[in-house]
Amino acid sequence: MHAVVVGAGIIGLATAWTLADRGWAVTIVDPRPGEGASYAAAGMLAPASEVVWGQSPLHPLMRASADQYPVFAERLAAASGHDLGYTQTETLVCAADVADMASLRELSALQRSLGETVELISGTSARTLEPALGPGVSAAVRIGGDHSIDPRRVTAALIALMSGSIVRRHAVALVSDGRRTRGVALDNGQNIQADQVVICAGADTGSIEGMPDVPVRRVWGDVVRLSAPQRLQPLVTRTIRALVRGRAVYLVPRTDGSLVLGATTREDELAGISAGGVHQLLRDIEQVVPGVLECEITDVTARARPGSPDDLPLIGRVDDGCVVSTGYFRHGILLAPLGARLTADLAAGEAGDAETLSIVASDRFAPATRKEERV
Ligand SMILES: Cc1cc2nc3c(=O)[nH]c(=O)nc-3n(C[C@H](O)[C@H](O)[C@H](O)COP(=O)(O)OP(=O)(O)OC[C@H]3O[C@@H](n4cnc5c(N)ncnc54)[C@H](O)[C@@H]3O)c2cc1C
Incomplete structure (x- = not known):
């Protein structure tokens, strides 16, 4: 056939x-x-932190696929001989201020109700785990089951x-x-x-x-790839996601030391990279991991997500x-x-x-x- x-x-x-x-x-x-x-794509494998209100049929699919990932990645790495940049390190979802903390708390209750294991910690505890987090981070949620891979x-x-x-x-x-x-x-x-x-x-x-x-339909996303100067490496050791005045931003560390900052979500006609979008990403991540502004930008990409x-x-x-x-x-x-x-x-x-x-x-x-x- x-x-x-x-x-x-x-x-x-x-x-x-x-x-x-x-x-x-x-x-x-x-x-x-x-x-x-x-x-x-940033390559977050995040069935818990991707949970949003009103999407109950999606979570079981994400959970089922996440459970298949270790075998999928192992088989692919073995068959190809390639390193896939797969890591099972946890994700930290941060709140940039007190209002974001309230949203984070509600979201973590939803994640728990769906059977995900999440732990709410203080901003101080989060900074102990990731010293690069900014002083404004007021709380964070540790999600042990959200991992990442390098899609490229x-x-x-x-x-x-x-x-x-x-x-x-x-x-x-x-x-x-x-x-x-x-x-x-x-x-x-x-x-x-x-x-x-x-x-x-x-x-x-x-x-x-x-x-x-x-x-x-096309849902455009802009994403920035960065490299931290030697003196700051590793800038972060786990995926950092955050809510910044209600907007989502993330920073994914790759196993090769590079970082992925993302991502905008826009349904405009701009097929190339959005200057305003990249500006917004940098402004938001500055609230969470200020050291990003000392990094070198190595790549900026915009692509269309296939939205349903x-x-x-x-x-x-x-x-x-x-x-x-x-x-x-x-x-x-x-x-x-x-x-x-x-x-x-x-x-x-x-x-x-x-x-x-x-x-x-x-x-x-x-x-x-x-x-x-x-x-
Ligand atoms: C900025 C950004 C960040 C993302 N981050 C994540 C993430 O962290 N985790 C996650 O799970 N997902 C993430 N996604 C979503 C993920 O990238 C997509 O859902 C996924 O890549 C879709 O895969 P696909 O193979 O369906 O589409 P694509 O990767 O778009 O592949 C479609 C292919 O079809 C080809 N094609 C189109 N038309 C034709 C034609 N007529 N003939 C021949 N070939 C054709 C194209 O050239 C293309 O190579 C992200 C997406 C974006 C844009």
């Missing part, structure tokens, strides 16, 4: 790897593998494993025989035939001709020959092990986790007649 996977972000690559592992021949189509949203290293490892299968072209359209998808048409006029086409094109999923309406109406992924069958997997929004790195397995199960026609698949069904927002209209 042969699958064409369109999109070599973390979701397409991990799905392709899973299918290849199950004996499928796989072709991956992407003009710029690994350079979509996955290139910008993850995609590089997957690309290395799948390199012989990657075609660096744009897929412009689905190829159909009128009843079902039979392959994809590329921007050089070639067609690739396949038993299954798997669309993992992130925020660009809607641009492929023949695809049904998938309600995915309810922030849950959109995974489902388009027709007998095509599956879609997108809408991972701000959790695609965390959700990759789970999403890749669900997508591969669906593509391969294997009995998967039907309950989870119904929660993430790609046609859950479409009227009942929609599928008929598409045919």
Whole structure:
């Protein structure tokens, strides 16, 4: 059996790897593998600190995928020989002032009610753990189960494993025989035939001709990479997240000593880096880890997160020959092990986790007649 996977972000690559592992021949189509949203991502694997009010179906998915991460990362590191920058060090969520402390306290109650282990500590205790925290930090929450990985290293490892299968072209359209998808048409006029086409094109999923309406939208994020001067290293030893007058900001230390500062969330038309966004990130992190302003900026990136109406992924069958997997929004790195397995199960026609698949069904927002209209 042969699958064409369109999109070599973390979701397409991990799905392709899973299918290849199950004996499928796989072709991956992407003009710029690994350079979509996955290139910008900070790589926080944070099922507890990503909890927000009103998103109860999302947390079990995040928790399930987080539980699969140690095995996923170990298998990928062993198969590729790459260091993925995976660390199981805890996360510290800080409150920049007293009002933020009240929000943090409410959020930690919600996290606890969902079964996460979180511990509220004073600002002084937080500074004992991380001396670089600023004097204004009034309290913090320790979250032992929120970890991180370097997404650029993850995609590089997957690309290395799948390199012989990657075609660096744009897929412009689905190829159909009128009843079902039979392959994809590329921007050089070639067609690739396949038993299954798997669309993992992130925020660009809607641009492929023949695809049904998938309600995915671009939610831009700006992110800054930094390097601390030798005298300040390590600036922080665990992921620092914070609320600064209600705005979220984070600083993720990488195993190579670099730091990732993120991230804005904007739905404007600016496809490049937002000057105001970067200014805001630096202003907010100054309240929490002032030493960041003494660091060197090594990289600034803006990419579009593939957002869905309810922030849950959109995974489902388009027709007998095509599956879609997108809408991972701000959790695609965390959700990759789970999403890749669900997508591969669906593509391969294997009995998967039907309950989870119904929660993430790609046609859950479409009227009942929609599928008929598409045919
Ligand atoms: C600033 C920022 C920070 C983030 N931080 C985190 C984090 O800490 N933790 C976390 O879990 N998630 C995070 N995310 C979210 C995460 O990055 C995404 O959810 C995830 O990368 C989505 O993966 P994907 O493979 O679906 O999409 P992408 O990585 O965008 O990949 C899609 C691929 O499809 C290709 N493509 C598109 N159209 C076509 C076509 N027609 N033909 C061929 N190829 C095509 C693109 O070139 C691209 O390579 C962050 C995102 C951003 C922007």
